[in-house]
């Protein structure tokens with residue numbers, strides 16, 4: 001069971017609150033990555049407030065729970081906000097993001113013991129391997145819960161992703177749902193300009209995966225896609241969701257380019273962003 | 286104490302970017318490769334002026350090192366650019382086999398080294414890169430101290446046949462070395478002659494060593510200060526000559542105390558003429574998020590740490 005199991009309307013409100021957290025967190029330290037965080041907010045909110053089966057009494061092994069791994073660790077703001085709002089730790093702690101002596105490091109880490117995080121990420125390309133390994137451990141433990149992992153699309157340029165992809169299919173790791181944040185952007189420009197990813201569906205299918213596509217900024221479309229993905233597990237193939245998102249979703253001036261990948265809004269921009277991210281009853285940390 | 290002043294602060298990575306543009310103009314064999322960090326590495330000007338000699342690799346550092354090694358076979362002089370962590374640990378075996386062991390003329394240019402990368406935290410703050418790189422036979426390891434020196438080093442390494450690891454950083458720091466300096470690989474730069482203690486510093490710690498020298502002077506201690514921009518090959522002669530005069534040594538670096546400049550100097554001393562030595566370096570730990578100044582303070586890399594280390598070294602004579 002998901003501990004929250006929110007309705008679509010409640011998910012929307014939660015997502016708006018999370019987006020407020022994201023822009024406030026990066027603004028406060030004038031650093032961090034709002035673009036990918038805002039784009040993936042609806043996905044995170046769906047997993048933690050509806051789809052995944054987990055306990056907020058965090059254990060590293062997560063026995064009998066669905067697990068989540070974040071491979072593109074730079075979008076830590078969205079994960080931290082969602083973890084806090086889901087009940088892993090006090091939302092007040094979001095104010096320590098990227099500050100000295102914080103558990104909320106620039107990129108997620110186990111080193112400071114933040115509940116919800118099971119492996120460090122930030123150096124790209126490593127998370128799929130870890131998720132595949134964790135999924136295999138679940139099988140060895142006769143634990144029939146699932147492992148989720150999110151990757152960036154630019155991140156797919158790392159060779160290790162494809163090593164893990166080949167391995168997961170070969171070893172029939174079918175208790176795994178990997179998702180690609182297909183926002184079409186990375187640091188130096190669009191993925192098309194920097195390194196054309198080509199036909200990702202065909203590539204992953206050729207690697208032996210079951211591939212689904214989803215709109216990642218629309219709960220009405222995303223939730224059924226996550227259900228379909230779940231239904232596709234246990235059939236001998238790892239499952240991939242190619243999730244279309246818009247970098248910076250929800251804040252108009254952050255959308256439509258790669259520019260807000262890793263910069264923070266100034267005071268004025270923050271005000272505008274918060275106006276656009278209205279919630280019925282805001283409970284900012 | 287010799288007076289050092291500065292009129293502006295600049296990041297050393299901009300010294301790299303400007304140096305690359307200049308060496309690109311001088312030498313048509315120079316090519317640039319970057320792994321989706323063109324802006325951070327300041328390689329944009331080179332890319333713009335020499336689009337046909339600039340290669341966007343995407344987020345694929347291992348491939349980048351391999352490509353660079355291959356391009357040397359056609360006589361090119363590749364400069365690869367990414368953060369220090371992804372320039373070393375990420376691609377160690379690619380560097381070891383395809384570049385160092387194969388004797389290829391690749392210039393591995395590494396930005397955002399050390400703690401001063403700041404808020405991104407430990408996943409990006411490599412403190413082990415000098416060690417990894419200096420252990421590779423034939424590798425030259427350079428860690429310049431300011432904008433001017435980084436620019437000069439970037440230009441000079443094109444003339445050196447063989448693999449080079451060039452390490453620089455993200456924050457703006459005082460520009461105090463002369464703009465027209467000639468960069469000599471492997472040649473230590475004497476900043477201040479003194480008699481009581483030798484301070485050998487590299488990278489961002491060189492300016493802090495100068496600040497420490499002033500504080501020590503007020504305390505009546507005469508510090509000899511040396512800027513050792515090249516960690517390998519180490520200018521052992523300069524080290525030994527200075528210690529013969531002062532009788533003790535402090536090394537200062539933005540790196541783990543294990544495997545960095547300090548260990549290279551210690552080896553030079555131990556195998557020739559041992560003398561008391563103190564390390565100013567990170568004490569075998571990972572970094573964390575914070576502002577660059579906060580981190581330098583917390584991890585013991587300030588001028589005051591150098592002063593304390595100098596006094597301790599003197600007390601051990």
Ligand SMILES: Cc1ncc(C[n+]2csc(CCOP(=O)(O)OP(=O)(O)O)c2C)c(N)n1
Nearest residue numbers: 036122123124152153154155185186187321
């Ligand atoms: C191994 C590695 N190389 C380079 C980087 C620097 N970097 C951080 S995020 C990023 C771009 C990632 O693109 P994508 O996965 O599409 O994420 P998005 O920009 O869409 O959030 C890069 C190159 C890194 N963190 N790790």
Ligand SMILES: [Mg+2]
Nearest residue numbers: 153154185186
């Ligand atoms: Mg992307």
